[in-house]
Amino acid sequence: MRITVLGSAAGGGFPQWNCNCPNCAGVRAGRIRAKPRTQSSIFVRPDDGVDGVLFNASPDILEQIRASPVLQPARALRDTAIAGVVLIDGQVDHATGLFMLRERGSLLPLWCTDPVAEDLSRGNPVLGVLSHYCGVARHAVPLDGGSFEVPGVPDLEFRALALTGKAAPYSPHREHPVAGDNIGVTITDRRSGGRLFYAPGLGAITPPVFDAMAGADAVMVDGTFWRDDEMPRLGVSSKRAREIGHLPQAGEGGMIEWLARLPASTARRMLIHINNTNPILDEDSAEHAALRHAGIEVCEDGMTIQL
Known part of the structure; x- marks a missing residue:
């Protein structure tokens, strides 16, 4: 399978429109060596396939489609390579791009958990708004360990895992988390056997999460x-990182420590959903160098991974 990173930044992108932190001000002025990034999303398709699955629909989705020709195969007057959308959570930076897909000529196939569907029906009624345009064919993501697939992409298998995290601020259960507010997904290529674990929002690494990784x-x-x-x-x-459902990289029990414990068979260890304040965005920073030394990659918009 081929994974295209459409966007690698956290909410607001990089540089964030209203931010003058050292990173945002530095990249605008050319004082630091850093790449602008749109809000996080990936597109996964079989090696020899055209159609694939969009993971998260960020508010930057139209810009990402324009920058990624694989998403517009131009086989007909109106066309898309997006066979379906899988949402990791119901956050603004992962779900409101669905509005931009409203011109689809048929129901938009969407996979999300029941809590996310509730958030996008009540707290932020994206699904209701889309019913006035293309409409949505919503499918529940199973959390019992069972796998699911997206029609049109038969060679890829998906298996979700509930994560420790926070629901969106507009969620009816924001302060009372439930299983399915946030998920990680293992994506398996049935032909090559290649496997990716994708979790852009991860508040804690439990034994089941580490096993999946x-x-x-x-x-x-x-x-x-x-x-x-x-x-x-x-x-x-x-707010501290862990308070809002994100495990930081540095410090005791941080992401760097966890990634170091993975077996050698985990050949690529990548970070995505990078906040504009994170010093790893500065490619000359000590923090960026520490990641390189640890064998950890910082995702960039447009990068492609083959498994």
Whole structure:
């Protein structure tokens, strides 16, 4: 299978429109060596296939489609390579791009958990709005360990795992998390056997999560923050990383430590959903160098992984 990283930033993108933190101001002024990024999303398709699955529909989806020819195969007057959409959660940066797909000529095939469907029906009624346009054919993502597939992409198998995290701020159960607010997904190519574990929002690594990571050839996981107190230190928020459902990279029990425990068979270890405040965005920073030394990649828009 081929995985195209459409967007690699956290909500707001990089640089964030209203932010003048050292990273955002630095990249605008050319003072730091860093690449702009759109909000996180990936597209997965079989090696020799055209159609594939869009994971998360960010508010930047139209820009991402324009930048990624694989999403527009032009086989007909109106066409798309998106056979279906899988949502990891119901957050604004992962779900509101669905509005931009409203011109689809048929029901939009959408896979999400029941709690996410509730959030997008009540708290942020995306699904209701789309019913006035293309409409949505919604399918429940199983959380019992069972696999599912997306019609039109028969060579790929998907298996979801409930994660520790936070529901969207507009969720009816924001302060009372339930299983399915946030998921990780193992994507398996049935022909090659290649396996990716994808979890852009990850608040804690439990034994089942670590087992899923260790069983994959590649992992693409939460890279939101470097430090737990990153935003309070900069004065942009009082919230710590773990409070809002993100495991930071540095420090005891951080993502770097967990990734170091993976077996050698996990050949690629990648971070995605990177917040604009994270110093790893500066390619000359000590933090970026620490990741390189640890064999950890920082995802960039447009990169392609083959498994």
